Amino acid sequence: MKPRRIIEVGLPRLLAWCLLGFLFVPILVVIPVALTDRDYLSLPQDGMSMQHFAALADWSKGWLPSMLTSAGIALACAAIATVLGVAFAVGAWAAGGWWPSLMRILLLSPMIVPPIIYAVGMVKLWARLSLLDSYTGVILVHVVLALPLTVLAIGASLSNLDQRLVQAARSLGARPMTVFGKVILPNIVPGVAAGALLAFVSSWDEITVTLFITGRAVVTLPRRIWTSIQDAVDPALAAIATVLLVITVLALVARALVEQRQRQRKF
Amino acid sequence: MALLVIDDLAKTYDKVTALTGINLSVEAGEFVTLLGPSGSGKTTLLMSLAGFTTPSKGMISLDGKDITHVDPEDRNFGFVFQGYALFPHLTVANNIAFSLRVRKWEKAKIAARVTEMLSLVGLDNLAERKPRELSGGQQQRVAIARALAFGPRILLLDEPLSALDRMLRETMQKELKRLHRETGVTFVYVTHDQEEAIAMSDRIAVFNHGRIIEIGPPRDLYKKPSTRFVAGFLGENNFLSGHRADDDETMVEAFGTRFGFPLAKSREWPGDSLTVWVRPEDIRIGQAIGEEVGFRATVVENSFVGALERILLRTATGEQMVATLRSEAAVAALPGQIIDCRIDPSAIGVLPNETSGL
Ligand SMILES: Nc1ncnc2c1ncn2[C@@H]1O[C@H](COP(=O)(O)OP(=O)(O)OP(=O)(O)O)[C@@H](O)[C@H]1O
Ligand SMILES: [Mg+2]
Numbered sequence: 001m002k003p004r005r006i007i008e009v010g011l012p013r014l015l016a017w018c019l020l021g022f023l024f025v026p027i028l029v030v031i032p033v034a035l036t037d038r039d040y041l042s043l044p045q046d047g048m049s050m051q052h053f054a055a056l057a058d059w060s061k062g063w064l065p066s067m068l069t070s071a072g073i074a075l076a077c078a079a080i081a082t083v084l085g086v087a088f089a090v091g092a093w094a095a096g097g098w099w100p101s102l103m104r105i106l107l108l109s110p111m112i113v114p115p116i117i118y119a120v121g122m123v124k125l126w127a128r129l130s131l132l133d134s135y136t137g138v139i140l141v142h143v144v145l146a147l148p149l150t151v152l153a154i155g156a157s158l159s160n161l162d163q164r165l166v167q168a169a170r171s172l173g174a175r176p177m178t179v180f181g182k183v184i185l186p187n188i189v190p191g192v193a194a195g196a197l198l199a200f201v202s203s204w205d206e207i208t209v210t211l212f213i214t215g216r217a218v219v220t221l222p223r224r225i226w227t228s229i230q231d232a233v234d235p236a237l238a239a240i241a242t243v244l245l246v247i248t249v250l251a252l253v254a255r256a257l258v259e260q261r262q263r264q265r266k267f
Numbered sequence: 268m269a270l271l272v273i274d275d276l277a278k279t280y281d282k283v284t285a286l287t288g289i290n291l292s293v294e295a296g297e298f299v300t301l302l303g304p305s306g307s308g309k310t311t312l313l314m315s316l317a318g319f320t321t322p323s324k325g326m327i328s329l330d331g332k333d334i335t336h337v338d339p340e341d342r343n344f345g346f347v348f349q350g351y352a353l354f355p356h357l358t359v360a361n362n363i364a365f366s367l368r369v370r371k372w373e374k375a376k377i378a379a380r381v382t383e384m385l386s387l388v389g390l391d392n393l394a395e396r397k398p399r400e401l402s403g404g405q406q407q408r409v410a411i412a413r414a415l416a417f418g419p420r421i422l423l424l425d426e427p428l429s430a431l432d433r434m435l436r437e438t439m440q441k442e443l444k445r446l447h448r449e450t451g452v453t454f455v456y457v458t459h460d461q462e463e464a465i466a467m468s469d470r471i472a473v474f475n476h477g478r479i480i481e482i483g484p485p486r487d488l489y490k491k492p493s494t495r496f497v498a499g500f501l502g503e504n505n506f507l508s509g510h511r512a513d514d515d516e517t518m519v520e521a522f523g524t525r526f527g528f529p530l531a532k533s534r535e536w537p538g539d540s541l542t543v544w545v546r547p548e549d550i551r552i553g554q555a556i557g558e559e560v561g562f563r564a565t566v567v568e569n570s571f572v573g574a575l576e577r578i579l580l581r582t583a584t585g586e587q588m589v590a591t592l593r594s595e596a597a598v599a600a601l602p603g604q605i606i607d608c609r610i611d612p613s614a615i616g617v618l619p620n621e622t623s624g625l
Contacts, residue, residue, distance in 0.1 A: 162352055164352040165354060167317070167339070168346065168348060168352040168353075168354070168413075169365070170318075170319075170338075170340045171339055171340075171344060171345065171346035171423075172345075172417065173341075173366050173369045174365070182365075
């Protein structure tokens with residue numbers, strides 16, 4: 001290789017790999033830690049052990065219930081935030097003009113206001129409405145926090161859609177609900193799916209506001225982890241992280257496979 | 268009674284007047300073209316007909332019934348958009364079937380109609396393609412088939428050919444004429460291309476600044492325009508200044524010659540100064556014979572443009588004039604030469620000098 005080529009191609013490539021390593025190596029460290037034979041966060045010493053994975057499955061330890069709670073809340077939040085996000089984004093897209101832009105800024109404000117400030121406000125409000133430490137309360141808060149994500153994702157999909165498709169459909173005799181169901185929705189599926197996923201993930205790992213507005217009744221996974229960190233760092237955390245990592249990798253691989261199959265069908 | 272009647276229609280946006288005083292009636296089966304420069308209000312009128320724009324004033328009626336405020340989906344008008352606006356997620360067949368599914372036709376009837384429409388526009392083997400897998404011309408055909416599938420009362424087309432290249436545009440013009448003939452559907456067609464309008468229309472409505480300047484069959488508008496705008500917008504034209512002869516008010520003097528008021532002899536116009544127009548193809552070389560109007564002019568430039576030769580002339584009054592001649596007739600017209608030219612008097616137009624900018 002000529003020296004110039006090393007500088008122009010090799011160096012950036014090396015840098016890219018270093019960056020990737022920096023991002024992912026710390027994540028991979030959780031795998032051996034999860035297999036430790038000790039009761040504290042450490043690498044395996046006298047051999048590997050599955051005891052921490054077993055602990056996860058033990059209902060009485062509270063990991064499993066909190067996972068189910070989080071999954072339930074995240075699913076509800078994703079469903080509600082997606083429906084609202086579609087309604088808002090499509091409405092704003094179809095209407096045009098100045099008011100949708102104003103509404104969009106308002107909707108995005110949860111992303112701009114620091115969560116801690118939002119949390120303090122929510123405690124006051126939920127106390128008055130007796131929604132503290134309730135599923136409804138948590139889901140509502142998560143929905144508000146997720147809305148900017150769904151609106152942005154769906155809005156991005158819509159911005160690639162030709163406004164005249166609506167006029168075309170109407171000139172062909174379609175009423176507004178048909179236009180929505182048969183023309184708009186099928187064309188923004190990727191955005192809707194991305195929005196739903198983002199909403200799910202944002203609810204799944206929301207901690208700041210959740211800490212303030214929950215107590216004993218609603219224990220989400222991040223809350224359970226938070227509590228466990230406070231006494232002693234339990235290697236079960238590493239086991240959870242490993243499980244989540246495996247799920248994520250599987251999801252990404254599945255997505256890549258589906259995409260590849262679609263591409264093959266196209267050509 | 269006319270199928271579609273537009274009565275004193277107007278549309279104003281905040282400050283812009285997009286349309287004023289539009290009166291137009293369209294007969295069943297007619298091919299009417301709205302022709303005009305960019306921003307003259309053609310799309311606004313078409314959108315009002317389709318129901319996507321609410322007029323500020325006036326009425327649109329179909330079969331004598333007021334439809335000014337009827338929703339677009341209830342009008343049964345087909346619409347072909349510039350850029351086609353095909354549904355990207357549906358196949359060609361499903362694009363065409365869209366209006367039929369909305370109308371809850373039976374499955375078998377839909378399939379039969381889709382097949383019929385596909386063969387009408389010559390796309391029989393592309394039924395299962397998605398729009399993005401088609402060429403511009405093919406997408407155009409799908410858009411037309413989709414708009415015709417449900418048997419619209421009127422087909423509205425907004426510059427449907429402007430995105431195509433020249434060759435394809437000419438093919439599609441013929442194709443559209445054929446579809447118009449075969450389906451018998453009334454076409455209201457928007458374009459800013461005057462050649463296209465002349466080639467296709469039964470009647471042309473010429474627009475400028477939100478008004479209809481003149482309406483008529485292409486031949487009449489071309490041969491006997493009554494405004495300077497139409498005389499200049501349809502086809503190429505030479506405009507020259509003239510005036511009434513001092514000694515004989517039935518005669519006009521222009522470009523160094525004189526002739527009787529050729530077109531509207533009886534009309535009396537105030538003031539002496541007139542605008543005279545002569546189409547480039549009506550100017551011939553040689554001594555005037557009989558009724559012909561003869562004049563002398565200097566050849567400035569001679570350029571070959573295919574079948575014809577374009578000659579730029581300077582008249583005795585110093586004005587420039589373009590003549591298009593067959594090549595063999597043009598051999599004598601070398602730059603710098605002074606030549607004899609002749610024009611049939613019926614080909615000369617005379618218009619009053621307009622003060623307004625119409
Ligand atoms: N939604 C709107 N708001 C404000 N002004 C508008 C709107 N739509 C059209 N206009 C104005 O109305 C006038 C007529 O526009 P229109 O689109 O009908 O012209 P057109 O003849 O179709 O031109 P083109 O050949 O460029 O398509 C223009 O001056 C345009 O700026
Ligand atoms: Mg237009």
